[in-house]
Amino acid sequence: MSGGEALRVAVVQTAPRLGERAANLADMAARARAAAADLTVFPELATCGYAFGARDAVADLAERPGGSPGLDALQALAEELRGALVAGLPLAEGGRLYNAAALLRPGAEPVFYRKLHLFYREPELFDAGDAPPRVHEFRGLRLGLMICFDWIFPELARHLALAGADLIAQPANLVLTLCQDAMVTRAVENRVWTLTANRVGEERFPDGETLRFTGGSQVVDPCGRRVLALPVGEPAAGTADVDPAAARDKMVTARNHVLDDRRPALYRSLVAEDR
Amino acid sequence: MSGGEALRVAVVQTAPRLGERAANLADMAARARAAAADLTVFPELATCGYAFGARDAVADLAERPGGSPGLDALQALAEELRGALVAGLPLAEGGRLYNAAALLRPGAEPVFYRKLHLFYREPELFDAGDAPPRVHEFRGLRLGLMICFDWIFPELARHLALAGADLIAQPANLVLTLCQDAMVTRAVENRVWTLTANRVGEERFPDGETLRFTGGSQVVDPCGRRVLALPVGEPAAGTADVDPAAARDKMVTARNHVLDDRRPALYRSLVAEDR
Numbered sequence: 001m002s003g004g005e006a007l008r009v010a011v012v013q014t015a016p017r018l019g020e021r022a023a024n025l026a027d028m029a030a031r032a033r034a035a036a037a038d039l040t041v042f043p044e045l046a047t048c049g050y051a052f053g054a055r056d057a058v059a060d061l062a063e064r065p066g067g068s069p070g071l072d073a074l075q076a077l078a079e080e081l082r083g084a085l086v087a088g089l090p091l092a093e094g095g096r097l098y099n100a101a102a103l104l105r106p107g108a109e110p111v112f113y114r115k116l117h118l119f120y121r122e123p124e125l126f127d128a129g130d131a132p133p134r135v136h137e138f139r140g141l142r143l144g145l146m147i148c149f150d151w152i153f154p155e156l157a158r159h160l161a162l163a164g165a166d167l168i169a170q171p172a173n174l175v176l177t178l179c180q181d182a183m184v185t186r187a188v189e190n191r192v193w194t195l196t197a198n199r200v201g202e203e204r205f206p207d208g209e210t211l212r213f214t215g216g217s218q219v220v221d222p223c224g225r226r227v228l229a230l231p232v233g234e235p236a237a238g239t240a241d242v243d244p245a246a247a248r249d250k251m252v253t254a255r256n257h258v259l260d261d262r263r264p265a266l267y268r269s270l271v272a273e274d275r
Numbered sequence: 276m277s278g279g280e281a282l283r284v285a286v287v288q289t290a291p292r293l294g295e296r297a298a299n300l301a302d303m304a305a306r307a308r309a310a311a312a313d314l315t316v317f318p319e320l321a322t323c324g325y326a327f328g329a330r331d332a333v334a335d336l337a338e339r340p341g342g343s344p345g346l347d348a349l350q351a352l353a354e355e356l357r358g359a360l361v362a363g364l365p366l367a368e369g370g371r372l373y374n375a376a377a378l379l380r381p382g383a384e385p386v387f388y389r390k391l392h393l394f395y396r397e398p399e400l401f402d403a404g405d406a407p408p409r410v411h412e413f414r415g416l417r418l419g420l421m422i423c424f425d426w427i428f429p430e431l432a433r434h435l436a437l438a439g440a441d442l443i444a445q446p447a448n449l450v451l452t453l454c455q456d457a458m459v460t461r462a463v464e465n466r467v468w469t470l471t472a473n474r475v476g477e478e479r480f481p482d483g484e485t486l487r488f489t490g491g492s493q494v495v496d497p498c499g500r501r502v503l504a505l506p507v508g509e510p511a512a513g514t515a516d517v518d519p520a521a522a523r524d525k526m527v528t529a530r531n532h533v534l535d536d537r538r539p540a541l542y543r544s545l546v547a548e549d550r
Binding site: 116117119120121123128130131132149152153154155156158159162163176178181182184185186188189224252253254255256258259261262263264265266267268269270271272273275 | 428430464545
């Protein structure tokens with residue numbers, strides 16, 4: 001059990017302003033500097049806001065893997081803080097537009113997770129990702145990403161745990177209020193840390209529909225204890241200490257291993273393509 | 276959406292006495308008569324208790340598919356009440372001994388689920404089941420069974436939902452306290468009803484190890500609302516009205532179907548036999 005050292009992690013709960021990338025990035029940087037953590041997680045689409053009425057409007061603010069204003073700023077922030085950052089942002093790549101989460105680490109190229117399960121009106125704006133998320137490493141911590149509505153599909157967190165994740169970082173723009181408790185279950189059933197960085201505030205689509213985001217960002221340990229919970233209604237940030245070793249002990253009892261006790265031969269209906 | 280009529284369901288929380296099948300069955304029958312429900316769910320190993328020190332001791336009290344004292348009594352009770360019963364019991368079959376749940380319906384043969392994920396010391400006593408659970412019908416309700424520790428494996432509830440279950444009945448002998456909240460997540464992620472009938476009391480294995488069971492039996496609706504919660508420390512029973520149609524509406528939003536939005540081609544790691 002070589003878990004490495006404990007890391008200080010931060011979840012940052014912001015109220016991004018629609019379309020105002022520079023202001024949003026400045027707010028993110030200020031809060032990350034104040035948190036001074038090894039790993040800082042921001043909400044979904046934290047750079048640009050959520051309630052775009054058309055794909056073109058998001059595309060104008062999309063980041064590009066080779067370099068673009070938001071990514072460059074976040075990479076510089078990761079170098080400055082000598083820490084990792086996870087941030088939700090729109091990603092333009094190969095003629096497609098993704099609702100993505102970027103992982104930025106000092107001295108490394110950014111890597112991305114492209115949201116697999118799009119919520120509500122998101123298919124009007126984004127293409128769904130087409131690959132299961134991978135696990136990345138930072139200072140001995142094995143880190144997986146999911147985004148917001150992915151929470152309702154237990155398959156995704158399970159995939160990340162099977163791929164070796166110690167911690168799942170979840171940028172979110174939640175409008176439902178069921179996710180926070182479900183992420184406790186995701187932690188328990190996989191014995192991993194879960195970090196949810198949700199946003200607050202309200203946004204209005206051009207057609208008038210209004211979304212109110214629910215805050216309540218949190219950190220849950222591999223035994224299901226909520227070790228950090230931010231308030232519901234306002235921007236905030238908080239930190240917690242994360243020990244990777246706690247997520248590598250998969251024993252629920254002295255005789256039950258939460259991954260090895262699975263019966264994969266009996267779960268084949270979960271991967272049937274038609275039903 | 277032909278969901279059939281609403282059913283009255285009961286969860287019955289007992290304190291079985293180890294080895295005293297006749298007394299346990301009498302207590303179960305009295306509580307089921309008082310509840311007068313369409314479907315009544317009892318705890319795991321409700322007929323016989325839990326803390327057996329050896330396989331032979333359980334085998335003496337095991338029921339047999341062709342007929343045995345406990346099964347015969349429960350079938351007679353189902354006929355008398357004109358309702359379905361789900362009860363945990365030991366099942367001897369084909370030279371094996373299972374921790375099983377029986378579904379008894381008036382005018383029908385009993386059917387069984389054999390626990391797939393054995394907890395803690397249970398492998399000393401039982402063989403693990405070797406088939407995924409099936410969905411059964413009663414008065415328009417499609418019903419799936421799981422037992423206790425199965426809760427920590429999201430694959431099982433998902434399998435039942437994909438097989439068409441409206442409701443998951445879970446006989447339990449819980450000693451951990453994480454399950455009740457996780458069953459809310461199971462309800463939400465599958466949009467099914469979940470019924471947990473847990474036991475109370477304390478039992479001591481012959482080697483002195485003592486287990487305390489945690490009660491808190493419950494009924495959760497497909498939106499994750501706990502519509503019934505029994506006390507933690509004492510025998511009890513409660514009823515709720517279950518509308519199968521509520522579990523057939525799988526839309527989390529106007530555009531998100533909790534089963535159809537899955538990406539099964541990307542979940543293949545969940546069925547890999549080695550990892």
